Amino acid sequence: MKLKLKWVLLSLVTVCSQISYSAESIDKFINSHQEEYQQLALKIWELAEVGYQEHKSSALLQESLSSKGFKVETLPYMPTGFIAEYGEGSPVIAILGEFDALPGVSQSSSPFKEKYKNNAAGHACGHHLFGAGSAWSAVTVKEWLSKNNRSGTIRFYGTPAEEGGSGKVYMVRDGLFDDVDVVLHWHPGSVNHTSPRTSNANKSAKFTFKGLSAHAASAPHRGRSALDGVESMNFMVNMMREHIPQESRIHYVITKGGLAPNVIPDEAEVWYYVRHPKEKVVEELFQRTVKAANGAAEGEMKLL
Numbered sequence: 001m002k003l004k005l006k007w008v009l010l011s012l013v014t015v016c017s018q019i020s021y022s023a024e025s026i027d028k029f030i031n032s033h034q035e036e037y038q039q040l041a042l043k044i045w046e047l048a049e050v051g052y053q054e055h056k057s058s059a060l061l062q063e064s065l066s067s068k069g070f071k072v073e074t075l076p077y078m079p080t081g082f083i084a085e086y087g088e089g090s091p092v093i094a095i096l097g098e099f100d101a102l103p104g105v106s107q108s109s110s111p112f113k114e115k116y117k118n119n120a121a122g123h124a125c126g127h128h129l130f131g132a133g134s135a136w137s138a139v140t141v142k143e144w145l146s147k148n149n150r151s152g153t154i155r156f157y158g159t160p161a162e163e164g165g166s167g168k169v170y171m172v173r174d175g176l177f178d179d180v181d182v183v184l185h186w187h188p189g190s191v192n193h194t195s196p197r198t199s200n201a202n203k204s205a206k207f208t209f210k211g212l213s214a215h216a217a218s219a220p221h222r223g224r225s226a227l228d229g230v231e232s233m234n235f236m237v238n239m240m241r242e243h244i245p246q247e248s249r250i251h252y253v254i255t256k257g258g259l260a261p262n263v264i265p266d267e268a269e270v271w272y273y274v275r276h277p278k279e280k281v282v283e284e285l286f287q288r289t290v291k292a293a294n295g296a297a298e299g300e301m302k303l304l
Helices: 002-013 023-032 034-047 055-067 127-147 167-173 226-243 279-297
Strands: 071-075 078-088 092-097 152-158 182-184 201-210 249-256 267-276 301-303
Touching: 023 034, 023 127, 034 055, 034 127, 055 071, 055 078, 055 127, 055 152, 078 127, 078 167, 092 127, 127 152, 201 226, 201 279, 226 249, 226 267, 226 279, 267 279
Parallel strands: 092 152, 092 182
Antiparallel strands: 071 078, 078 152, 201 267, 201 301, 249 267
16 A cells, blocks of 8 residues: 555646655655554455445545545435545545445455355455555645645545446536546555556446246246346347457346246346447447347336
C-alpha cells in the first residue's frame, strides 16, 4: 500500500506544484497509521459482504473517513454507496474505493485452497484492501493539503457492487463525477506496477422466460417448461461462440430454474455477461444474444 500512496501523491503533483511537505514526512505519516488501516482491511475481509449488501463494510469506511475530518454523504438510492470529501476549490481529486466480496468463494489466508466459511462470500479480488488502501490514500492527501495550506478537494468515492452491480455507472449517470479533474484508481495484485492495459467493455442482462406449470409425471402434456427456453437459448449462444471475435467473452448462470424436478417450471431466468475490449463489438454480440433469446422464447420473453 505504501508504494500506492506515493503514486497517489505523485499524481497530485501533476495538478499542484511547490510541495513543501516532504516525501519523508509523507512516509512518516503513512507509517504512523499502518496498523489502523491494516485492521480496517481485516475487518472488511471478515465481513465479506456481496454487492449492494456491504452495509457494515461501508459503515466502517464512512466512520474512518469521518473521524479524519471528511464530510460524508450517503446516496439515497444506493444505501452502501457514499462520498467522503475534504477541502474546497480545485483541483477536485477523486479516489475510488471498492469493498464488495464475491459469493461462494470464501478462502482462508492460506496459499492453498482452504475454505474459511462454507458456502460463504469471500474477497477473491482483494477489495478489502482496495477500500482500506484508498481511504488511507485519501487521508494522506488530505494531510498534504492541510500541511501545505493549499486549496483543492480530495474526494473518496465509496463505490459498491463492482463485481457485476455497476455501482460506479449509476454515480456517473447522476453527475457525481461532473466536476472532478482527475480520478485515481488502483487494484490489489501480486506485484507493484503501473499497467497501460484497459479492461473489457461489458453488457449484462437477465433473461426471464415464461411457461406453464404442470405436474411433470401425471400431466406433462399440459405444461410448457420455461427452463426449456433457458436451455435452448444457452445452446444457441454456445453454438455462436465459434463465430465471434477471439477476444470476446460470454458468461451465463441460471439464476432461476424451478423448485422441484416433478414440477414443470412456469418461470426461469438466466443472467448473461457479454464482454469485449471494444464497446461496439459488445453491442453487436449482445444483440445476437438477444436474438437467441427471442428464438428460444417463441412467445413471451422479458429482458431486464
